[in-house]
Amino acid sequence: MGKNKLKKFAEIEQMDHVFQFPFARLESEGFPLKGNWHMGFFNNNNPIVIEIGCGRGEYTVGLARRFPDRNFIGIDIKGARIHAGAKQALIDGLKNVAFLRTNVELLPFFFSSGEVEEIWITFPDPQMKKPRRRLTSTMFLDTYRKVLRPDGIINLKTDSPFLYTYTERLVRLNRLPVVANISDIYHTPEALTDILRIRTHYESQWLDRGLTIKYLAFSLPQYLDLTEPEEDDIPLDTYRSYGRNYNTRNQNDTIS
Numbered sequence: 194m195g196k197n198k199l200k201k202f203a204e205i206e207q208m209d210h211v212f213q214f215p216f217a218r219l220e221s222e223g224f225p226l227k228g229n230w231h232m233g234f235f236n237n238n239n240p241i242v243i244e245i246g247c248g249r250g251e252y253t254v255g256l257a258r259r260f261p262d263r264n265f266i267g268i269d270i271k272g273a274r275i276h277a278g279a280k281q282a283l284i285d286g287l288k289n290v291a292f293l294r295t296n297v298e299l300l301p302f303f304f305s306s307g308e309v310e311e312i313w314i315t316f317p318d319p320q321m322k323k324p325r326r327r328l329t330s331t332m333f334l335d336t337y338r339k340v341l342r343p344d345g346i347i348n349l350k351t352d353s354p355f356l357y358t359y360t361e362r363l364v365r366l367n368r369l370p371v372v373a374n375i376s377d378i379y380h381t382p383e384a385l386t387d388i389l390r391i392r393t394h395y396e397s398q399w400l401d402r403g404l405t406i407k408y409l410a411f412s413l414p415q416y417l418d419l420t421e422p423e424e425d426d427i428p429l430d431t432y433r434s435y436g437r438n439y440n441t442r443n444q445n446d447t448i449s
């Protein structure tokens with residue numbers, strides 16, 4: 194492992210607002226802040242919003258700056274990525290930010306039922322070949338429901354036509370109430386709010402390649418058996434099979 198990565202791991206280890214907990218301890222002792230994030234960490238009763246697969250945590254920090262009366266927790270399995278957002282939150286003196294390094298599948302170990310108000314999922318890998326790893330699959334939605342308040346909102350921001358179509362179908366099939374649905378945010382000026390202007394690391398890369406950015410927000414009722422939509426006829430994102438520098442302007446999902 195590179196020296197830089199080791200340095201980042203050592204730094205987040207020392208940060209009071211970054212939490213990482215080995216699975217063995219989770220199972221034996223439980224996570225001390227589960228059900229107690231409000232008074233045990235944030236010292237207030239403000240709503241808690243989590244960002245899943247936060248990477249460098251641009252949404253976690255960006256939302257925290259804009260909404261001091263809400264609490265934000267960025268969650269990712271990769272510590273070196275979390276380091277960037279965690280450091281930025283310190284530089285900004287933000288008291289309403291925390292980061293959690295874990296696999297999202299373990300969310301119910303870290304939050305009690307209804308403790309989370311809202312979820313952001315920003316530019317997840319669409320996992321076209323591995324639906325069980327897809328962060329908007331019914332399996333993950335069921336996991337989110339274990340911690341999300343009833344009818345809490347899920348916000349998905351993505352470059353992926355495949356993931357957008359799949360999630361739209363899932364929402365429609367299960368009659369989940371849609372809060373917003375914009376297929377190209379940067380060409381829909383009336384919909385481009387200050388919040389949607391927050392730009393993540395991956396988003397910048399996809400924009401540089403000429404891709405359109407999509408936003409879908411829906412609420413998640415507590416009691417409902419969720420069904421997976423058909424996905425065999427959804428076209429795969431061809432651009433993902435190319436290297437980062439591949440110019441996508443000739444692809445059919447580009448912007449002019």
Ligand SMILES: C[S@@+](CC[C@H](N)C(=O)[O-])C[C@H]1O[C@@H](n2cnc3c(N)ncnc32)[C@H](O)[C@@H]1O
Pocket residue numbers: 245246247248249250268269270271274295296297298315316317318393394395396
């Ligand atoms: C494509 S990156 C996007 C990062 C960031 N949201 C952005 O837009 O720049 C997807 C992120 O999700 C994280 N991730 C994927 N599956 C995860 C899981 N099951 N649990 C925790 N993190 C996960 C990865 O580690 C990665 O940082």
